[in-house]
Amino acid sequence: MDQLSAPAVTALRRAQNTLIEHSLDRISAAHPWYHTLPAAARTQIQTVARLGVTMFVDSVAEPDVETDPAHIFNVAPVALTGTVSLEQTLELVRTVVDVVEEEAPDVVPAANHDAVRVLVLTFGRDVGFAAAQVYARVAEARGAWDARLESVAVDAMLHDSADDAATRAGTAGWRGTGPVLAIVAQTALDALATSRLRHECRQYVQDCLVSVHGDSVIVILGGANTPEEQADSSASRAELESVATRIAAGLDGAVVIGPVVSGVAQGGRSLRSALAGLRALPGWAEAPNPVHADDLLPERLLAGDPLASEQIQALVTDPLRDMGSLYEETVATYLALGGSLEMTARALFVHANTVRYRLGRVSKRTGWDATNPRDGLVLHLAIIVGRLAGAPAQ
Structure with missing residues (x-):
């Protein structure tokens, strides 16, 4: 110089x-x-x-x-x-x-x-x-501190009360009050990849939390970019699921998407369901990737996940019972007789078209089709869960 x-x-x-x-x-x-x-x-x-x-x-x-x-x-x-x-x-x-x-x-x-x-x-x-x-x-x-706050918020969803989980999420910057869901992927991300994932999520949704736990990454999504007055509408839920599918498809390894819940305070339910789905995933070798936690209800149920029992009852058992005993009996008989319309019709003293009609109504109401082997397994387990729940205590 x-x-x-x-x-x-x-x-x-x-x-x-x-x-x-x-x-x-x-x-x-x-x-x-x-x-x-x-x-x-x-x-x-x-x-x-x-x-x-x-x-x-x-x-x-x-x-x-x-x-x-x-x-x-x-x-x-x-x-x-x-x-x-x-x-x-x-x-x-x-x-x-x-x-x-x-x-x-x-x-x-x-x-x-x-x-x-x-x-x-x-x-x-x-x-x-x-x-x-x-x-x-x-x-x-600041990035390291924000990541720490997000990890604490995710941990609160797993272990603390709903109110504490909401408070921790707010501390980490969560602002929305709309529907929420969790994604869990069995993949390892470094700090740069985690930052990129967080940035990608925020292109699509109002709120997100990203936390790395060993060889897994957890993503909590909420508040899809829709008008405020529609924050809890079915359209917003569908949009959130669409965004989750898009983000999950970009993650490596096995990926499970949790169910949509009403708000961040209930985010732990979606997260626990997704984690239980990831643990139960080996039980379904033909599972798609990514897969929804609710599609793994049979495996989760057999693995002892208490949320699976509650979920299958809410999604399948209760709607089926609300339709009346004829429909539950028709499904149970059809499945017990190996999926034969004719044998089911003879056992119930009805025409085969009646069986077909009842099964169609059940599929439309519950979303599971008894004529599909995989859906039939869900329906069969739902009926068993309902019968056990209604059985008198010994």
């Missing part, structure tokens, strides 16, 4: 306060957003600008002493990075550099003009890099 003569250094010392005042005037005039900042933030920016000019003059006066431009930002609290963006900070640095570059050569002997310009531009470049480093460190720390 070029060195200045002693008279040039002395001249810069004399002009230091003028350079500072002119830099602050230029900042005020050139950046309208500066006046919208809180008074405390403006004061901190002024302090940074003063220190920047002072450190430049000090570095010129003592070129053998190593100067760290990052120290300029030590006088401003980290909170300032949340008020002033990196782009705005670089605009401020450029403004101060411009003023010093324009005026400093005029106060030193002519022989030092070029050297002053080189020193100003070099110091300004170093300050710009230092600012970028400060913001990068803050962003990294």
